[in-house]
Amino acid sequence: MTKQIYFEDVSIDQTLPVLKKHPTTRQLVQWAGAAEEFYELHYDKEFAISKGFPGVIVHGQLMASFLAQLITDWAGDEGSLKKFKVSYLSIVYPGYDLFCKGTVTKKSVENGENLVNCEIWMEKEGGEKVLAGEATASLPKR
Amino acid sequence: MSEQSLMDQAQGLKDILGKELAPEVFDVEKGHIRLFAQAIGDPNPLFTNLEYARKSRYGNIIAPPTFLMDKSMNTMAYIMMAKKPAGTGFLNGGAEVEYFKPVKAGDTITSTVKLVDLQEKTSRRGKLLFMTAEWTHRNQHGEVVTRWKNTFIAPEENRSTK
Numbered sequence: 001m002t003k004q005i006y007f008e009d010v011s012i013d014q015t016l017p018v019l020k021k022h023p024t025t026r027q028l029v030q031w032a033g034a035a036e037e038f039y040e041l042h043y044d045k046e047f048a049i050s051k052g053f054p055g056v057i058v059h060g061q062l063m064a065s066f067l068a069q070l071i072t073d074w075a076g077d078e079g080s081l082k083k084f085k086v087s088y089l090s091i092v093y094p095g096y097d098l099f100c101k102g103t104v105t106k107k108s109v110e111n112g113e114n115l116v117n118c119e120i121w122m123e124k125e126g127g128e129k130v131l132a133g134e135a136t137a138s139l140p141k142r
Numbered sequence: 143m144s145e146q147s148l149m150d151q152a153q154g155l156k157d158i159l160g161k162e163l164a165p166e167v168f169d170v171e172k173g174h175i176r177l178f179a180q181a182i183g184d185p186n187p188l189f190t191n192l193e194y195a196r197k198s199r200y201g202n203i204i205a206p207p208t209f210l211m212d213k214s215m216n217t218m219a220y221i222m223m224a225k226k227p228a229g230t231g232f233l234n235g236g237a238e239v240e241y242f243k244p245v246k247a248g249d250t251i252t253s254t255v256k257l258v259d260l261q262e263k264t265s266r267r268g269k270l271l272f273m274t275a276e277w278t279h280r281n282q283h284g285e286v287v288t289r290w291k292n293t294f295i296a297p298e299e300n301r302s303t304k
Contacts, residue, residue, distance in 0.1 A: 021183065027181065027183065030177075030180065030181040031181040031182075033177070033181070034174070034177040034178040034180070034181035035178065035181065035212035035213075036212070036213070036216070037212060037215075037216065060234040061208060061211060061212050061215070061234075061237075062181070062182065064208055064211075064237060065182045065184070065206065065207075065208040066182065068206065068207040068208050069182060069184045069186070069206070071207075072184075072186060072206070072207065073186070077188060077198055077199070078199065080241070080244070081207050081241055082240070082241050083238075083239065083240050083241070084207060084237075084238070084239045084241070085236070085237070085238040085239070086236050086237055087235065087236035088233070088234055088235060088236055133236070
């Protein structure tokens, strides 16, 4: 894994390294199997069209998983995700670049844990936010 | 658009509000965690590499943060779909999770869920029914590992994502 980040290294307004994703229809099928989420809207184009969509759409939970990865990648092996909140803002179709981003909003020590709050979101190319939320991670001290 | 409120058409949901469904029990398998991490495209070796994970502070493969959410969402989501007002759509609005303990390969998880909130709101496109469920996941030691709330939305304008 990448180099461990420590609580002391983190400052307010610091940005997290951007995590780029590009879900394909293949990945949606892979996800459907792994998550046991077999709703046809995510892999059957005719079904999606019958529901009023131009095509299959990306699972919200897959996108939430991308945002969780943003935090677990950043917090490293010694850090951990404590709280995680996301709102789904718009429908996303496969085949586009998605960028997971985050900014540190708060640092605190509670019950001996070094906590960092982040605003997190996912945007499409052009900057439209498709998911937005908050995360709290605990980080080790040096 | 109907003049009747969505809440008035959601008796089936009101009936189960606050009532815990029968628990679901499942084993967390190493191979399933690997498939799940691969589906996310997350190469974190804590999820996939046993040798690496054994040397970590966890001493074992752990599951990605969203693993239990997906394992346990369906039963309640399908109940909501069946009991929501006729003709409304179904959207996933968002999730809120608290993590207390790591979930490790070999754990046995007991998941309980109840509908905790029903609210009607109005947007410029019509009425919306917000349905929030709360899941609690416990491991084989009886420890709460995660608590998770998920809100689904049944809009009067029917374009369903569920």
